[in-house]
Amino acid sequence: MSLRHALLGLLAERPRTGYALLKHFEGSISYVWTARHSQIYPELARLQEDGFIRQSASGPRGSKIYEITKAGLDEVRRWLRETEPERTVRSDPLLRVFLLWLLQPEEREEFLRRELEHNRAYLARLEQLGRSEPANATEQTFRFALEHGLRATRARIGWLEWALAQSPLPE
Amino acid sequence: MSLRHALLGLLAERPRTGYALLKHFEGSISYVWTARHSQIYPELARLQEDGFIRQSASGPRGSKIYEITKAGLDEVRRWLRETEPERTVRSDPLLRVFLLWLLQPEEREEFLRRELEHNRAYLARLEQLGRSEPANATEQTFRFALEHGLRATRARIGWLEWALAQSPLPE
DNA sequence: AATTGCATGTAAATTGTTACATGATTTT
DNA sequence: AAAATCATGTAACAATTTACATGCAATT
Secondary structure (H helix, E strand, O other): OHHHHHHHHHHHOOOHHHHHHHHHHHHHHOOOOOHHHHHHHHHHHHHHOOOEEEEEEOOHHHHHHHHEOOHHHHHHHHHHOOOOOOOOOOOHHHHHHHHHHHHHHHHHHHHHHHHHHHHHHHHHHHHHHHHHOOOOOOOHHHHHHHHHHHHHHHHHHHHHHHHHHOOOOOO | OOOHHHHHHHHHHHOOOOOOOOHHHHOHHHHHOOOOHHHHHHHHHHHHOOOOEEEEOOOHOOEEEEEOOHHHHHHHHHHHHHOOOOOOOHHHHHHHHHOOOHOOHHHHHHHHHHHHHHHHHHHHHHHHHOOOOOOOOOOHHHHHHHHHHHHHHHHHHHHHHHHHHHOOOOO
């Protein structure tokens, strides 16, 4: 279960509240994993029960500040070292590409154009992300993930331009 | 729900048994979506209940041959035209990259090397796929999806080589 | 005073995996 | 005769989403 390890990894950086963790899943982590508050809060309770995190303090407005334990740090490192990455692919946009033959050529092209638009906007967001530095222990791996996002998105844009050039249609 | 539409899309090509559909999810469709038999068979029952497919015949060994109905064809087309692709990203390998700072540089490099190996093997499988033609109505979109896979995988390989070059370490 | 953002939780439903279960036909 | 593959299903569990639910604090 990756969510546990994503939470442990974020708490390994520094203690955080559940809400702060949630915000991370709306920020840079969202480019690789997503979760809602209804999944995060119960998972934090389970991690505490398992002794991987502890509530170190209380913040304003009844917020709870969690910190990782030695067992938690061991667990996230064990997961990274000893378990095989789960590589199952599940991409709705690509599934649609597979079924695109069901549409008229003009509709197919419209779909590809929309995807191209979306990916160009996504690339712009990633480039913006790259201009705001985190500058801490996690800096190198943040750069790694960002560079992956940039290259993957540029490849997708190149592919969409190629696909659109395959079936020339009126404007 | 994408599984329904993946099944409808495959049945739009030609009538097939549940088992044949399952085999597709172990073949080329697996590059964009996966499902097990325990998910496929109940979903086929539901699609039939909803009138999107019908059992047109029985094959050998108690197999059931399903065909798509007019309503099913309309539904998959409606889905392609009117619904927004679900773009949520969930990549275990990339999440690991985000947490790689938790490991020693040598362990980090080992992780990246294994990923590189995996992606090179994956690329070889895709290139093999490209040498075996389907040659029917779905040919163009099959080529589109394959070309995407090739470009995305090459981009990933380039990124891994770049990442490994970032932190030079003894062989 | 009202709206937005902070902050946490639970319940119900859906989607997906792993395990259980059975039987026919073909290949070795 | 045994093993592999074809062929279908269900049950239990895990992961995820959507909806329900509440209250505090800061901003407009």
